Amino acid sequence: MTDDALIGGRLHLLQPARGHRAGHDAVLLAASVPPGARRVVDLGAGVGTAGLAVALRLPLARVTLVEIDPAIAALAARNAGRQDPDMAERVQVVTADVATLARPSGPPVPLAGGADLVLMNPPFNDPARHRISPRAGRARAHSAEDDSMEAWLRAADRLLEASGELRLIHRPEAIGTLIELLHRRAGAVSIRPVHGRPDTPAIRVLVSAIKGRRTPPAILPGLVLADTQGRPTPEAERLLRGGGGLDEH
Template sequence: MSAGTEEVPAEDALTDDAFLGGRLQLLQPPRGHRAGHDAMLLAASAPEAARVVDLGAGVGAAGLAYAVRVPAAQVTLVEIVPELAGLALRNAARQSPDLSGRVRVVEADVATLGRPSGPPEPPARAADLVLMNPPFNDPARHRLSPHAGRALAHAIADADVATWLRAAERLLAPGGRLALIHRPEAIEALLEGLKGRFGAVTIRPVHPGPGAPAHRLLIGAVKGRRTPPAVLPGFVLAEDAGRPSAAAEQVLREGRAIGPD
């Protein structure tokens, strides 16, 4: 991933959005890639860990949501766009209680992490958990947004997700865990990228409603493990009437974790 330009609007143009029933407040630009359910689901799907790295953190949504849920976690937010990295730092400091004491922000390209020539933080082979919300849209299948920030946040080829998986492997300690969210269409590239690096892969489909095809996958994996993959029960966001499901309310409003099964 190469650096891009994201124009963050003036202070009075930023939106101040509540997540997790108001437990998390995020300043973010009104246009471009905006934090939503994906980041909250990713944070809720991850097991508790002490040393956590959030790759492609944007304004900090997933990593900060995780820090809210797991008070003992030390979280590093990695973001390539300087303006978004700055907002992530501000968002950490403006929570109640202030999270800046255990959340740090690193402005870096994911591809450089954990390499001798890369940034010193986060260090290689030190993380217990890596959260990953890689750009979703394969340019071969999706029309790119004309907005530079949205395109950077949303578009890499499915095959290029291996770059992010290699970075996660370099950052994780032996037996460390990976949690990621992606589109179902990318499952082949994801499994290929995990092969030989991660095992004990779990795949949880996320459905917008009852009977609807999955539109996201929550994937967990363990570095160095060779256990075969398993498909977990699906997570349904809304009931037939369009109201949030009980499970979605517990995760998205009450800030609970998504159980292991």
């Protein structure tokens, strides 16, 4: 186990020394959450990085962390309790499979239609096309068949209120699948490419959508994390170390 500090030392996380660990993806996902969010559900929360970062930045937001692995969910609960008392009081942890949420046989919380925002950092790798980590925890977090994405999006749809927002981070090659799946239940899709450097292809995309809308998709200006020399850009510093939001300047 390690005890790590993120967001300029303002977020302290216990996490396994090996396997799936907190990183920039979760912090960038949290930064994409708009300042008006109040009832947030973090699907596949892991040790709580993204959801806790949201609670840290938005003092009026209440956050539910959903994690399938009981041991990791217990760590998320410990991490929530390690923050300041007000922040800890606004966070709850649910141990559950995403596919069971907001169903009669599923957990009582989070409630169907009870969230104004759902965020997710879903499993990235289709095991049919990518080499999978031999470590079970890392494999679970990073690998799933493409079909599993639909289960995550269906869960988000059940949890969101009318006109609620979905925010997620994924790999660029998933854009086609995401747009196809979101078209059935959401619109106003926006895609923000994330580049490691200004002269390289995007390494991630931040995607947002609004439940029930039919507005066409939009490509937003890209976010660049480092300059050509590898030095963090001012915007990356503001988001990753300063805890700022993409919609806040």
